[in-house]
Amino acid sequence: MPLWRPDPTFYPSPKMAMQAPPEKLAFVAMLNANNNGRPDALGVVDVEPESSGYSHIVGQLDMPNPGDELHHFGWNACSACLCPYAPHPHVERRYLVVPGIRSSRIHIIDTKPDPRRPEIVKVIEPETLATRAGYASPHTIHCGPEGIYASALGSPDGDGPGGIFVMDQDSFDVLGQWELDRGSQYLAYDFWWHLGYDTVITSEWGTPKMVQNGVNPDILLKSGYGHKLHVWDSRKRRRVQELDLGSEYQMALELRPAHDPTRAYGFLGVVVSLKDLSASIWLWHRNNGKWGVQKIIDIPAEPAEPEQLPPLLQGFKAVPPLITDINLSLDDRFLYVSCFGTGEFLQYDVSDPFHPKKTGSFHLGGIVRRATHPKHPKTALNGGPQMVEVSRDGRRAYFTNSLYAPWDAQFYPEGIRSWMVKVNVNPQGGMQLDPQFFVDFGDLRGHQVRLEGGDASSDSYCYA
Amino acid sequence: MAHSWGWPALFLLGAYHGINPGMGWLFAVAVGMQQNSAQAVVYSLVPIALGHALAIGVAVLIGALLQIVLPLLYLKIAVGAALVALGVYRVVRSHHFRWGGMQMGFRELAIWSFLMASAHGAGLMVLPLVLTLPPMPAAHHAHMGRFGDPLTAILATLVHTIGYLTLTGAVALVVYQSLGLALLRKAWLNFDLVWAVALIATGCFAWII
Numbered sequence: 001m002p003l004w005r006p007d008p009t010f011y012p013s014p015k016m017a018m019q020a021p022p023e024k025l026a027f028v029a030m031l032n033a034n035n036n037g038r039p040d041a042l043g044v045v046d047v048e049p050e051s052s053g054y055s056h057i058v059g060q061l062d063m064p065n066p067g068d069e070l071h072h073f074g075w076n077a078c079s080a081c082l083c084p085y086a087p088h089p090h091v092e093r094r095y096l097v098v099p100g101i102r103s104s105r106i107h108i109i110d111t112k113p114d115p116r117r118p119e120i121v122k123v124i125e126p127e128t129l130a131t132r133a134g135y136a137s138p139h140t141i142h143c144g145p146e147g148i149y150a151s152a153l154g155s156p157d158g159d160g161p162g163g164i165f166v167m168d169q170d171s172f173d174v175l176g177q178w179e180l181d182r183g184s185q186y187l188a189y190d191f192w193w194h195l196g197y198d199t200v201i202t203s204e205w206g207t208p209k210m211v212q213n214g215v216n217p218d219i220l221l222k223s224g225y226g227h228k229l230h231v232w233d234s235r236k237r238r239r240v241q242e243l244d245l246g247s248e249y250q251m252a253l254e255l256r257p258a259h260d261p262t263r264a265y266g267f268l269g270v271v272v273s274l275k276d277l278s279a280s281i282w283l284w285h286r287n288n289g290k291w292g293v294q295k296i297i298d299i300p301a302e303p304a305e306p307e308q309l310p311p312l313l314q315g316f317k318a319v320p321p322l323i324t325d326i327n328l329s330l331d332d333r334f335l336y337v338s339c340f341g342t343g344e345f346l347q348y349d350v351s352d353p354f355h356p357k358k359t360g361s362f363h364l365g366g367i368v369r370r371a372t373h374p375k376h377p378k379t380a381l382n383g384g385p386q387m388v389e390v391s392r393d394g395r396r397a398y399f400t401n402s403l404y405a406p407w408d409a410q411f412y413p414e415g416i417r418s419w420m421v422k423v424n425v426n427p428q429g430g431m432q433l434d435p436q437f438f439v440d441f442g443d444l445r446g447h448q449v450r451l452e453g454g455d456a457s458s459d460s461y462c463y464a
Numbered sequence: 465m466a467h468s469w470g471w472p473a474l475f476l477l478g479a480y481h482g483i484n485p486g487m488g489w490l491f492a493v494a495v496g497m498q499q500n501s502a503q504a505v506v507y508s509l510v511p512i513a514l515g516h517a518l519a520i521g522v523a524v525l526i527g528a529l530l531q532i533v534l535p536l537l538y539l540k541i542a543v544g545a546a547l548v549a550l551g552v553y554r555v556v557r558s559h560h561f562r563w564g565g566m567q568m569g570f571r572e573l574a575i576w577s578f579l580m581a582s583a584h585g586a587g588l589m590v591l592p593l594v595l596t597l598p599p600m601p602a603a604h605h606a607h608m609g610r611f612g613d614p615l616t617a618i619l620a621t622l623v624h625t626i627g628y629l630t631l632t633g634a635v636a637l638v639v640y641q642s643l644g645l646a647l648l649r650k651a652w653l654n655f656d657l658v659w660a661v662a663l664i665a666t667g668c669f670a671w672i673i
Binding site: 003004005006008010011012013016082083084085086087088089090145146147195196197198234235261262462463464 | 485486490491493494497498500560561562563564565566567568576645646648649650652653654656657
């Protein structure tokens, strides 16, 4: 049913969204990596400090099939519905679009009747996605002004090209491939946009065949994983520019454009450099109508004894930081960086995006460190900071510690014990782990976190 | 029956179109914010009003052409039926308009406004009112129908557009300069629903006049 007034979780500008009330629930993709024939699940975590269920999983929805590998997911509708050229603010932010990156199955999950007991209302089978869009391994989901957009790693046969497809916002039907002219673009991973500039940015990981059996050292040493950004004209659906970081930079993953639609810049996390195993953050920006990219943060690898390392890394005698996720607060001020290898979680003040200032850092888990959480100071943790989500008001961040089953197994071969933690953020910079909040996922693994009502990577805005 | 209240009614209907956020003023505010300039708000109102006027003008023109071949009574019935059908369709299927982007020049903004108004049946909604207008004296002498009189058609489009521009311009400037967009969150009623009801109402109105 259409609403009489706009959905109260839609905000015209990121500034207004920062006034939103604190979230009470978080939805978490939970992966079953045990090969026991049991499915993945969507977990509901209570994040309201006054609630008796605080820091507990208070709801769990099992998927209908085993083996999906739930990964990233997103909302059917968000603040982009207020955009002036295609306004329709009377739809509801209600359904989660939850794809399986391995199965290519897409679940539409209704959170409305009872957000603690979400229900599956539609399942799009991989054959439908293949027929309608020619894609497989769906990844990022973003609600746009005209519909639901999703990226996919590749084609149904497991090769490329990967790209973007569009889904109808009402029926959830897959409408088809988005690109009209992709140029030389072949690899895909993340995408987002600058709505104010009618520009889409896409990044590169690898095709399904290149990633589904873990990091392939042969491909990696030949610089075969993605190292480019692609800039697209979103109205002509045509690639207009390619930004190459250089082939030593491998796996250009998460994209966080500035939320303010008048700001034409954004941040990219790169997993590893072949030269010295460092990880890096890059800034793309628009200058006189052309886009450019430059490195703004370098995080070096840390030396380690071979016996402390998994087989993949023993020859290198070092732990790579492995930046696997980043997130940007709604005021475009603080950038959060997850280092899955070293276990470091970092905060940078990026008010001046060309000159970031480190404002906070701590460790949790990590390949060598196994750093502990204040709630269980005697329990060594593994896995490392990974999918991070920031609250709309910017006062809290949450993160989990599992990356992607085949890659988890290479960096943490003993098997990841998965957790989710909460970080309290000082408005002027600096952050501390919430000593009361620690979720243990048991024999499942937590991946992406979405906050009820929206978060710092769920919505896009057309007004400054 | 010819009624002189048709003119102010045309103006008010224009004002009603103008107050709808989806019909223009919100876009003008967005352009102003993107360029950080009140002048940009004003400049963007020109193509937006032009596109709206074009949508009304085209509908009135089509009505005029139809009147040449159809008796007035049939035309009223046809316009009424079209309005009711469009209104019912919009209630049943809340399909929203999607064309354009944020970086549009004068021509594209005018096209956007034309398409937006046409997709919402804004021109069709004006037709029953035009039917009530008294013919211009010159036309009366020539025994022409109301639509057959180009002056009435142009004036009707103009009066409607002035009503539209007055409201859409005033709201755009007040929102940009002082109110801010927070009001959207509360005050943006579901115009699509109101609009659908208005379509049906004017359709019925066409039948009874």
